[in-house]
Amino acid sequence: MDRTQDYIADSLELHLFFARIMKEHAFFLKVGFLPPNTNLAKEGELFLRQFEGLLSRAIALSDRVVRCCVLDSGELFTEFTDRAECQTQRLTGTMIDSGLTARTMRLKGRDCNAELCVSQDLAQQVRRLNRDGLRLVERLITFKERLLCGVNSCSLFTSNYPLFIEHILREARLYRAHLMRLEGLARCSGQELRDSELFWNRIMMEHALFIRGLLDPSEDALINTADDFAADYKRLLDASASANDKTMRNCSALDLTQKFRDFKRTGVEGIEACQIRSLILPLLADHVLREANHYIRLLEA
Ligand SMILES: [Fe+2]
Ligand SMILES: [Fe+2]
Numbered sequence: 001m002d003r004t005q006d007y008i009a010d011s012l013e014l015h016l017f018f019a020r021i022m023k024e025h026a027f028f029l030k031v032g033f034l035p036p037n038t039n040l041a042k043e044g045e046l047f048l049r050q051f052e053g054l055l056s057r058a059i060a061l062s063d064r065v066v067r068c069c070v071l072d073s074g075e076l077f078t079e080f081t082d083r084a085e086c087q088t089q090r091l092t093g094t095m096i097d098s099g100l101t102a103r104t105m106r107l108k109g110r111d112c113n114a115e116l117c118v119s120q121d122l123a124q125q126v127r128r129l130n131r132d133g134l135r136l137v138e139r140l141i142t143f144k145e146r147l148l149c150g151v152n153s154c155s156l157f158t159s160n161y162p163l164f165i166e167h168i169l170r171e172a173r174l175y176r177a178h179l180m181r182l183e184g185l186a187r188c189s190g191q192e193l194r195d196s197e198l199f200w201n202r203i204m205m206e207h208a209l210f211i212r213g214l215l216d217p218s219e220d221a222l223i224n225t226a227d228d229f230a231a232d233y234k235r236l237l238d239a240s241a242s243a244n245d246k247t248m249r250n251c252s253a254l255d256l257t258q259k260f261r262d263f264k265r266t267g268v269e270g271i272e273a274c275q276i277r278s279l280i281l282p283l284l285a286d287h288v289l290r291e292a293n294h295y296i297r298l299l300e301a
Pocket of ligand 2 (some may be wrong): 167171203207288291
C-alpha cells in the first residue's frame with residue numbers, strides 16, 4: 001500500500017474514533033453547566049454540532065476505505081451505543097444525532113491487505129477534512145483550557161470533575177498530535193505520540209477513578225472493583241516509568257485492559273438496564289468502553 005493510501009485510511013479511521021469522542025466531550029461539558037453559565041453551555045453545544053458535522057463528513061468518505069479491524073474493534077460503536085444515545089438524550093434534553101451511529105454501523109470495511117482505489121479527489125477531501133479537524137480541535141482545546149482555569153480558580157462550577165476536564169483535554173491534544181503528524185506539520189513529535197502505552201494506561205487509570213467517584217456510595221462492591229483497577233494501572237504506570245521490558249509491559253497492559261473492558265461492559269449494561277445507582281450517563285459509560293476497545297486494538301496491533 002502506498003503512502004497516499006495509508007494517509008487516507010489512517011486519517012479517516014482517526015476521525016471516526018476521535019471526532020465522535022470530541023463530540024461527546026462537548027456534550028458532557030454542555031450538560032454539566034448550571035444557569036449562571038448558559039453561555040458556556042451554548043459554546044459546548046456549538047462544539048457538539050461542529051464535531052457532528054466533521055464526523056458526518058468522515059463517515060461519508062469511509063465506506064470500503066477504512067479497515068475491517070477498526071470497524072470491528074468496538075471503538076467506533078458498541079452494541080450499547082444506540083441505546084445509550086437514546087437514553088442520554090431523553091435524560092438530558094440535549095439532542096444527539098443517532099443517525100451518525102446508524103451510518104457508522106452500516107460502513108463496509110476493507111481487508112488490511114486489500115488495495116485501496118485512491119482518487120485525487122478523495123485525497124483532497126481527506127486533506128480538507130484534516131485541516132478543518134485540526135482547526136476545530138485547536139478551538140476545543142482552548143475552550144477546555146479556559147474551563148480548567150475557571151474550575152481551578154473556583155470561579156466556575158460544573159458537575160464535571162477538574163480531573164475529568166484535564167483528562168479530556170489530554171485526549172484532545174492527542175487527536176491534534178495525530179492530525180499534525182498526518183499533515184506533516186511542525187510539532188509532529190509531540191509528547192502525546194511518544195509513548196502511547198503510557199498515555200492510555202493513565203487514561204484507563206483515570207476512568208477507574210471517575211467510575212468509582214460517580215457510583216452511588218451504596219454500590220460498595222463496584223466501588224471496590226473500580227479502586228482495584230485504578231491501583232493496578234497505577235502499578236503498571238510506576239513499573240513502566242522504570243522498567244525497560246516493553247514486551248512484559250504490553251502483556252500486562254493488554255491483560256488488564258481486557259479485564260477492565262469486561263468490567264466497563266457490565267457497567268454499561270447495568271446502567272442502561274437501571275440496575276446500577278450512579279451519576280454516570282449511559283453515554284459516558286459507553287464512551288469509556290469504546291476508549292478501552294481502542295486501546296486494546298492498539299495493543300494487539
Ligand atoms: Fe474521552
Ligand atoms: Fe477517556
